Amino acid sequence: MTRKCVEIIRRNTLYPRHAAAFARAAGRFVCEVTAISGEYRVDGKSILGLISLEPQIGMTIIIEADGEDEQVAVDILAKILEGYY
Known part of the structure; x- marks a missing residue:
C-alpha cells in the first residue's frame, strides 16, 4: 500500500471537472485508489x-x-490534485 498527502493549494483543483480528471486517471490503474x-x-x-x-x-x-x-498511480494522481497535469 502506498500513500501520499497532498495539500490543496490551487483554486483550480476545486472544480468538478478536476474531480472527473482525477477519477478518469484513477480508472486507468489496476490498483484500488482511495481518497x-x-x-x-x-x-x-x-x-x-x-x-x-x-x-x-x-x-x-x-x-x-x-x-x-x-x-505510479499515487504519483500521477498527486500531480493532478496539485494542479500540474
Missing part, C-alpha cells in the same frame, strides 16, 4: 465520491493506492 479527507474515505475512481469531499484550499487529501501499479 481520504479527515474521517471520510471515498473511492478514487468515483467522481461523486471525490466531489463529496468538498475540497477547499488548505485542505489535505491523502491518496492511497493498493495493487500492482500503486506507486
Whole structure:
C-alpha cells in the first residue's frame, strides 16, 4: 500500500471537472485508489465520491493506492490534485 498527502493549494483543483480528471486517471490503474479527507474515505475512481469531499484550499487529501501499479498511480494522481497535469 502506498500513500501520499497532498495539500490543496490551487483554486483550480476545486472544480468538478478536476474531480472527473482525477477519477478518469484513477480508472486507468489496476490498483484500488482511495481518497481520504479527515474521517471520510471515498473511492478514487468515483467522481461523486471525490466531489463529496468538498475540497477547499488548505485542505489535505491523502491518496492511497493498493495493487500492482500503486506507486505510479499515487504519483500521477498527486500531480493532478496539485494542479500540474
